[in-house]
Amino acid sequence: MSRIVNPPTVVVQSDAELLAKATAARLVTRLVDAQALRGSASLVLTGGGIGTAVLEQLALAPARDAIDWSRVDVWWGDERFLPSGDADRNETQARRALLDHVPVPAERVHPMAASDGVDGDDPEAGARRYAEELREAAEYGDAVPVFDVCLLGVGPDAHVASLFPGRPAMYETERTVVAVHGSPKPPPVRLSLTLPAIRAAREVWLLAAGAAKADAVRLALGQAGPVQVPAAGARGRTRTLFLLDREAAGALPPGFYVPGTM
């Protein structure tokens, strides 16, 4: 039987700064609620401009202390396969923006492999090890945990995580983590969750700011298929949010979202 997926909700803020602040506030509420319901919360981080801005705003938000950081698991949706500590790694940026400023236990932070790590310069081995780490954290029989929130930046080509249009990873139905070679956006080698892993999340939040993202957002909310428009395939089990600024929402047809959400 096919899974019923709720249609995405679109929320538009006036500019990127307000989008980052509003998303940070939304994350506080969502993680606190998850902890109240289930005891702990799990969050998948994204790289990219607006994704990192959200983490910076979360670090600055006084309400961030409402989250019990000792009971948060942090995962990544993708990683640039570079040496540990490289400024272009999503992990490095997330640590600087948020993780260095909140008391999340080291064992609950799950970075993807670095090119100088235990797997050596072997992204396939890094992908396999991350898939194993996810499996160990999942409920018995599941391949990945049911993430409470999966954050995903949307690229101008509608890529999410390191899933780029038309690339082999878009056809993946079995593996939860893949190595990506020849990424059209540097660096060329990356690791990424696949769409089946992303779709295991309770909530998927797609973030986009700026006019360069407007066409990608329009396609992702239209009838396009996920192979050519990866963001069109990123959907949560219970909820999918498109969290946009006004420019990123600029190509949506009139009436697509409630103007009051701006």
Ligand SMILES: O=C1O[C@H](COP(=O)(O)O)[C@@H](O)[C@H](O)[C@H]1O
């Ligand atoms: O390279 C990446 O790009 C995307 C989008 O980044 P943005 O700067 O255009 O918002 C990001 O979601 C992904 O995690 C990252 O590795």
